[in-house]
Amino acid sequence: MTGPVPGQPLRLLVADDQAVVRIGFTAMLDAQPDMTVVGVAADGRQAVSLATELRPDVVLMDIRMPVLDGIEATRQLLTAAQSPRVLVLTTFDLDDYVYDALRAGASGFLLKDATPEQILAAVRVVGAGDALLAPSVTRRLIAEFAARAKLTVPAEVGRLTAREREVLLLIAGGLTNAEIAGRLYLAEQTVKSHVSSILLKLGLRDRVQAVILAYESGLVVAGETS
DSSP states (O other), rough: OOOOOOOOOOEEEESSHHHHHHHHHHHHHHTTTEEEEEEEESSHHHHHHHHHHHHHHHHHHHSSSSSOOHHHHHHHHHHHOOEEEEEEEEEEESSSSHHHHHHTTTTTEEEOOOOHHHHHHHHHHHTOOOOOOIIHHHHHHHHHHHEEEEEOOOOGGGGHHHHHHHHHHHHHOOOOOOHHHHHOOOOOHHHHHHHHHHHHHHOOSSSHHHHHHHHHHTTSOTTTTO
16 A cells, blocks of 8 residues: 655545546645645546556545446555555445445545535545544445345454454444543553554454444444444
8 A cells, every 4th residue: 555755745646537527626636735636537447547657645536437437446456555545436425336435445435515625634534544434424324235235244353352342343333543542441542553453353454444344244233333
């Protein structure tokens, strides 16, 4: 996985089949002192090719594109050893395409009608290596579609300690590290260590995939988290 160079602007790639969207996002992002758009793509295949060539830190990926859709483009990008973070762009929040992109490894998603402040904040969060988990939207999406999957609990879950399992359930509840620390009366650094251990033991990319696993395996049922 690639990462931003300290002190350097985030390198971004914008992939969308609508020219007006590409132009608008590029203008907004390029205007930020800590961001630079290194490329734009009109379809998924072009996004994969340009990302391989230009090594962006974050790809803003439209879901529905010709030639190669955003799901398969995300999947192909994230199989590479030096892969960017992917932030999915969509028109509808409860969208099975978005869910599939998150399962493929995207670090979060944004509605195209989000405010500029929300978009910039999301890019910075994902660019910093964090997952974008907006409880009111992402958890609802995951709960909606994970309920249909009904996968078995992965054997790797058995490797988690009781505390790590507790932390996983709170991650699935949409809590931040600071909130988990407060709930469990732990230091925030201790929670970070638990989260890192959980991701490593379960072979997960980030918190988004941890939430998906918790719901799909039945460890968490929609409506039971708080």
